[in-house]
């Protein structure tokens with residue numbers, strides 16, 4: 001891969017764990033790769049598969065979903081529902097010609113600033129390895145449901 | 152920053168874009184208010200710190216300017232960008248992307264009203280150590296009804312086990328027991344000992360709590376606390392290690408933890424009681440109880456339901472288990488003690504009535520006190536337990552007073568920050584305690600010289616002398632550190648508390664919100680938040696009480712309107728969302744054949760929104776169109 005490739009990654013982080021872990025990494029002045037751009041949701045359970053597809057369609061090279069550890073979800077079990085969605089989502093991505101490895105789900109609690117940093121770095125490196133996403137963009141953009149829900 | 156403001160100024164819809172160092176300060180907020188009024192702005196985006204810190208501040212600013220507070224969006228370019236990015240160029244690019252996303256998102260914001268709920272004025276305090284006791288008394292004195300839940304048969308916590316307290320050396324019982332009695336007598340405190348919280352639901356202002364009440368096998372309403380049942384028990388001597396005396400004495404199957412226990416009601420231990428084992432006990436206790444008929448072998452665990460508006464978690468700490476460091480020989484050499492055991496040993500009402508007699512029956516002539524056991528150590532806990540240097544000095548003083556023995560304190564650094572602490576250390580040095588700077592490597596019983604025969608030999612590098620020394624002593628005291636309770640993870644889950652990487656409950660802000668948590672209406676007090684001494688614990692208990700009062704006396708809470716809603720025009724009635732909701736907030740309206748959402752039950756996780764195949768379910772502040780726009784924006 002060319003050195004110049006700088007992956008664009010969307011992070012969907014839940015408000016109560018992973019988003020706070022990122023805040024903690026910040027207050028602890030930990031340095032990590034700048035590739036992941038965080039979109040805050042109240043719970044990882046809010047991360048609609050369409051949002052993920054939408055991110056890839058709009059040029060994301062990777063998507064990172066961050067939630068609370070199993071059993072720790074602020075809303076009891078939103079993270080389990082996210083987990084259950086992942087399998088289907090991966091299959092869907094593969095059908096769209098997107099390597100399923102471009103999507104990653106991580107449980108990172110509010111106190112795990114160091115783990116957050118490591119995941120940010122690892123995933124950025126992994127996507128850099130995979131290279132830019134080159135999709136049969138027609139397949140994604142013809143996803144009528146996405147187009148419909150989009151603004 | 153200036154470049155960021157410039158690029159933001161060029162984004163579609165942006166009327167005015169400014170750079171200001173402290174947007175959250177008064178002049179910063181004022182600037183926003185002026186601009187909103189001057190330009191008639193109907194969207195505000197602030198790029199500064201985490202929304203967890205100042206989202207509410209800026210919502211209020213926007214409201215002050217006369218706009219709906221929910222037409223505001225916050226971008227976190229400090230914690231998520233400038234503080235974590237090495238390369239300034241990359242940081243600016245990332246910040247630009249986030250700001251663009253926010254501006255695109257802001258276009259889709261809608262006016263909303265905060266949700267208001269009344270606050271139940273009752274408070275639950277979990278844990279009856281000095282932290283919980285002080286919190287409960289403060290609240291009760293302010294005329295609030297307090298439920299104090301303690302899982303042991305008595306309140307008091309660790310402080311009840313101490314003899315004296317540093318640095319003033321006042322007697323722990325003399326300052327604690329009056330407070331314990333005050334708890335029992337206070338008409339506003341509902342004391343629930345031998346109880347544990349089993350389930351919590353609801354939210355700030357209206358929590359529903361299920362408390363499990365374990366069977367004492369003695370009816371608390373009928374028992375007068377005379378203690379005759381204990382006298383009468385067919386066990387003439389205790390056989391079970393006493394929890395309160397940390398195993399240094401034995402108790403009977405029916406026992407009172409200690410004479411000043413509150414409530415003064417004994418407990419029957421079914422593991423030890425013959426009646427539970429064989430049903431063949433003559434039950435002399437029942438006979439002694441007589442007409443009072445307080446003993447009831449049929450009791451079972453009961454569940455009590457409480458409704459409270461606020462919760463204070465004060466579950467304290469557990470001492471580090473010295474067995475985890477076998478090099479110090481705890482559990483192997485009988486004359487190696489933990490500090491907590493020594494607290495009991497020097498206590499005038501302890502198992503030896505304050506006589507320092509070792510397990511082998513001898514009186515020690517030389518004693519080594521080892522600081523930082525299980526603290527400041529990569530292999531156990533990295534943190535400093537904050538109280539050990541001071542209590543080690545306290546124990547050195549008490550041991551010297553009681554035995555006249557020669558005392559060595561082995562420390563890594565002597566930490567005495569606190570009012571009167573350094574003076575206490577000076578005093579101890581004058582008393583002739585030998586303080587040796589160095590961490591003891593090992594406690595052994597292999598003599599290498601006649602002077603070491605029959606002794607515990609401490610091998611230590613004296614870092615002030617720069618030499619390895621062997622110091623023979625009769626008795627070793629391990630100053631164990633403080634650790635989170637073994638079940639703190641479970642307690643955390645009950646109340647939705649985060650934990651620091653060491654396992655202590657996480658406060659909302661280490662400086663500015665030290666007793667608040669990320670769950671509104673749940674506060675922290677005492678050592679469950681981190682190691683601290685009694686003065687700090689009491690201070691924190693007072694603050695937790697004040698925070699609870701501030702919440703209750705306001706009368707109502709405002710909650711961010713992040714609830715979901717269902718557009719019944721679009722809903723196809725597939726009912727997928729109903730199964731998704733953890734709060735049964737969605738019901739099927741069979742008449743209209745659509746889903747109907749009960750806003751009062753919804754907590755706003757948005758799981759139903761993600762699952763809805765038709766886009767009928769939406770979440771306020773996290774509408775599909777808002778998130779789609781934000782994603783598009785970050786991918787500039």
Ligand SMILES: Cc1cc2nc3c(=O)[nH]c(=O)nc-3n(C[C@H](O)[C@H](O)[C@H](O)COP(=O)(O)OP(=O)(O)OC[C@H]3O[C@@H](n4cnc5c(N)ncnc54)[C@H](O)[C@@H]3O)c2cc1C
Pocket residue numbers: 277278279280281282283300301302303306307308309310313315316317318346347348465466467468469470490491494538542545631636642676677678679683684685686688
């Ligand atoms: C050996 C030693 C000596 C010390 N000496 C001093 C001294 O001289 N001076 C000084 O200032 N400090 C001293 N300290 C520190 C002092 O012990 C603490 O500051 C103080 O005990 C903290 O009080 P707390 O209420 O937070 O916790 P704790 O005393 O631990 O009380 C917590 C209470 O909560 C209960 N609990 C726990 N979990 C639950 C649950 N899930 N449900 C219901 N109840 C629960 C426990 O049973 C306990 O009663 C010493 C500490 C040690 C280890």
Ligand code: FES
Pocket residue numbers: 014015016017018042043044045066067068073074075077078079
């Ligand atoms: S709140 Fe973090 S995953 Fe649900």
